[in-house]
Every structure is written in structure tokens, then in C-alpha cells.
Amino acid sequence: MNVFPRLAARLAARGIAVPATALAVLAVSAPQAAAHTDLDTSSPGARATLAGLPPNATLTFSDSMTQKYAKVAVTGPDGKSAAAGDPQVDGKTVTLPLETGSPAGRYTVGYRVVSADGHPVSGSYTFTVKAAGSPSPSPRAEQSADAPPSPAARAAKADAAAEEPSGTNTSALVGGGALVLTLAAVGAYVMRRRRAGHGG
The missing domain is CATH 1.20.5 (Single alpha-helices involved in coiled-coils or other helix-helix interfaces)
Incomplete structure (x- = not known):
């Protein structure tokens, strides 16, 4: 008489195990489906202060990029583009050549790219180029009429x-x-x- 309760318990355990396995599969696959491309590193970095404008702006993303849809712009304090060419894609990295003779001030980096698997990503940040130091005045020039x-x-x-x-x-x-x-x-x-x- 104990055979039937044991059989029912086994069937119930199997019925619970199947949905649990399905839920585990969904839990693992859900983050992958929701994953999107991010900007990992940049040079110049956000809010950085530099002594001069570097020859390139380099953006590295979490996924490989497509050359066709890679758009990067660097705008100077005068509102003009500081780019010296078009952005170039190398795997996850997008590089934009810059005019090193651009003026000092705050620069804005804007980007809109599409990864190889079709994920678009866009954003912007700023960095600052400080003015070159002026020559130190002579001691005579430093002392004014009001100086002690x-x-x-x-x-x-x-x-x-x-x-x-x-x-x-x-x-x-x-x-x-x-x-x-x-x-x-x-x-x-x-x-x-x-x-x-x-x-x-």
C-alpha cells in the first residue's frame, strides 16, 4: 500500500524540477539579451585637464564597432571642430585625429556608434586644455608704484x-x-x- 504514495511523490518532484530548470535557463539568458554596448575608456578622459590638445581622441567600447556607423566629433571652445580627419575603427576602438594647434579652453567629445551586432550607443563628455604659461615678469616690472x-x-x-x-x-x-x-x-x-x- 506504500507503492502509490511513493510513485506520486516521484511524479510531483519531476513536475517541479522541469519548471525550475526552465527558469534557470531564462535567468542565464536574460542578462545576455538585455546587454548593450558601453563606452569603457576614453582618451582624453572625461573632465581631464591637459597641457595641450593630443594628436588623437580615442574611444574604446565594450563591443566591436562598425566603421560605417562610427561618428565622433570634438568641438573646441570656439565652437569649431578640432578634428583633423575622419574617425577610424579598429575592433572596439574608435580613433579621431585632432588638430594639435587648437586653442586652449573646454572641449566637448560627442559620439554615436553602432556595434557589430547592431547595438547603438551615443553620449558626450568634456575635457579642458589649459593655456600655455606666460613668461614671468622681471622683478622691476613686478614692483608697482603702490608696492611697499x-x-x-x-x-x-x-x-x-x-x-x-x-x-x-x-x-x-x-x-x-x-x-x-x-x-x-x-x-x-x-x-x-x-x-x-x-x-x-
């Missing part, structure tokens, strides 16, 4: 200020001495006149 005087200039000014009071004091002493001598001479002259008057 140098230590040597301050010392010379202090010496000049110290000399002015001493010169004034010397002039006062000389003048005072001359006045005393004049008064002494006048006094001696008056005394002689008086003596001469008394003697006569």
Missing part, C-alpha cells in the same frame, strides 16, 4: 631722516654761536667807549 619699498630703500630713507635733524641742530648751534660772538663784540666796544669817555 624694499628693505634697502627703507634703510636709506631712515638715514636721510636721521641726517635732517642733525643738520638742523648744527645750523642752530652755528647761528647761536655767531649771535653770542656779535653780542660780545658789541659789549666790548661799548665798554671801550665808556672808558675812553671817562679818561678824557
